[in-house]
């Protein structure tokens with residue numbers, strides 16, 4: 320495992336994000352790196368894989384750049400780069416939710432061990448997973464509320480559903496992959512009138528690094544070529560998720576082989592072969608099909624450097 324996969328973000332005013340983008344590009348040029356890094360006036364949201372040496376060099380470099388001193392990294396190892404390109408871009412919104420959010424109102428942080436303690440207490444609480452439905456379909460905390468949202472934008476409307484169904488003093492615990500969506504969504508729920516909102520610091524990734532799979536079941540969906548990873552490499556978890564065709568337990572994602580569909584769906588190996596990587600019979604008889612290759616497995620299909628799942 321000679322590569323490291325980094326996940327990190329920081330909300331902090333960046334005076335000149337375009338300059339920060341070019342500094343990143345200059346530093347990363349020629350290195351063994353792949354990434355999806357977004358920088359805005361609000362801060363940075365980064366995911367990266369790199370050879371061990373280049374990853375360490377980058378982490379040291381970034382925290383010495385003005386404005387980025389407080390970035391903390393979540394680190395996994397990998398045997399190769401996991402992003403299709405080296406992407407560093409300016410983006411107006413770090414988290415796409417299409418509304419103004421006052422981040423000073425965000426929820427209290429719970430460290431992974433505090434989170435675990437809260438789950439093990441007898442306290443009455445509402446555990447909300449604020450990831451998209453295809454992410455929670457392969458893994459989540461036991462007993463968590465899994466909203467039927469396909470994109471983070473849909474969580475906007477879901478906040479109304481929550482406030483119609485739960486009292487303002489409900490103790491809410493929320494989690495997402497790396498923590499950045501909770502920063503935003505905890506503030507949204509507080510604006511909606513919820514008084515007791517906490518967020519998992521460092522997200523599910525950090526929880527897995529610190530606490531393993533306690534109270535968790537399944538895999539963790541990630542927005543890179545791995546698609547799903549074990550929350551803790553040392554511990555096997557049960558399979559969560561079911562094959563779209565035959566409903567048996569399945570936790571492998573495929574992009575439908577019909578190029579005009581490309582839908583991301585869970586599928587067992589048998590059905591993937593039988594349906595030639597397609598999500599439905601209609602897709603199987605479509606005119607523009609990618610050749611299904613059983614050997615190479617379900618590498619995600621990409622367009623313009625983005626996983627379609629994004």
Ligand SMILES: [Zn+2]
Pocket residue numbers: 562563564565566567586587588589590591
């Ligand atoms: Zn199946």
Ligand SMILES: [Zn+2]
Pocket residue numbers: 575576577580581582597598599602
């Ligand atoms: Zn399809």
